Amino acid sequence: MEIKTNRPREARNARIVPPPDRARSRRKPPRNLGQGPMAGRRFAALLRTAGRGGILVVLVAAAVSAYVYALNAEAFNLGKVRVHGCRELDSAGLEAMVAREFPVNTLKIDLAAVRDRIRRETWVRDVEVLRVLPSDLVLYVRERVPAVIVEMKGALMVTDSEGILLDRYDPRFGKLDVPVFRGVLGEDAETYEMYQEENSARIHRGMEMLAEIASGSPRYTRIISEVDIADRNNLKVVLVDDTAEVILGEKDYLKRFSKFINNPSEYRKLKDQYAEIERIDLRFDSQIVYRLRQTDPLKGKTAGLGEQERRNP
Template sequence: MSERKRGKGQLILMILIVIISFAVFMQSSFFNITKISVVGAKELGVNEVINLTDIKPGQNLFKVNIKEANENLKLHPWINEVNVKRKFPSTLEINLTEHTAVAVVIVENKYAVVEENGMILEYTDNLASVLIPIITGARMKEKITYGEQIQEEAILRALAIANKTPPEIYNILSEINVTNNGNIVVFLTNGLHIRLGSAKQAGENMERAIELLNELDTNIAEIAYIDLRFNGPPVISYGQ
């Protein structure tokens, strides 16, 4: 055998040894998961997020199915976007953003927490811990599954009002009421209510109400109601 062939054979053998050694090293406990970090969870608990991945500490970082973990997490209604990634040598990192709860809707004997487009995020029996406005006067006809969209037009119109409301007003918005005749009235936590008129008027009138509240010199706590249902200047009533 020539020196050239012998050298080539030794090189191939060395490469194979390196590949096999690396493959064995990849399976070693050095790459076992010792930490699973969750970034971005607010409504969901860290342990709840980790359990959804079906990945546990002690598993080999190379053997976990990242694609499957992402898909499992995306099935949860609260999770909007998610990215699961390996951080060598022994950490799994889960980065996620959650949907934002916008309002609560009454359904049967429960309350449905919904995001801006009307998707159900969760059901709750207790409103005490829910610090977002409740939609009244319009109910869901039947209970639907987490992650599904509400179809009732009256509720979607009320949600559109919540979506138009800037944070400084939304933070004191307690109720959006859809009356029997289709008019919309919003209530603030201080008792002030704003009569927005029909669904067709409500969006534009909510913008007018916000401008008006920002312009008024008086403390809004002194206002009983603002009526924007009619043409012309708004009607402002002071006192209770």
């Protein structure tokens, strides 16, 4: 059976087109590399970074230019060197030394070098150096303090507590309530400094000994007139108004000294009997050894008596 329709032939032969895919139509077209908001933000950030870098370069260049200008400007030439803390040192001499030995421009002066140079001065223990722009330097000096009197070839000299030789003893230093130290190395200041380490060690040991004795009673050190530090492992002292050498050794200074000082009767007895006691050895725990001074047999009865041992009470 043949079915006929009214549709024209063209319509019957035309292809049926499906409806468009709406999901595909909503897809965004692909972008080329370097396009889009992310790339834009990166580019903007790069521009900002470059801008900041350029500003920094300009600032550095300006600072360098200003510094170079200052290095050659007369306004930064050294004006005043102000010195504080000098008593024994000549402050004018320090000012002249800085002006003579260091650059004219204050910005070219190495403050550490100035400090090292000033610390080589005998009386300088330490110094702080400050730069005050545009043209000044300020020195805060801490001087060494005389603490010890040492005998060198018959001359009395003063050192600080570290054994640094300062000057000849002079009344201007005031009353140094310390015994005279004997037994340092060297015949003058120059040769003393050649043995500085050993001399400082000897003086330090002597000061330790006095401090230990004074801890028992301040009067103990006031009756000591001399300290022999020639052998720092065998210290000796001489008492005021006496000539006998008291041997304390290398330890237990207070114990040994107080044992002798607090029992003077035996010593007085021997002095009354023999007059001349050369040495008193306190290094033994159970006894005190007295050595009598040797004299001419024809002139004194102490000759040949040798050592007399007396046990402690």
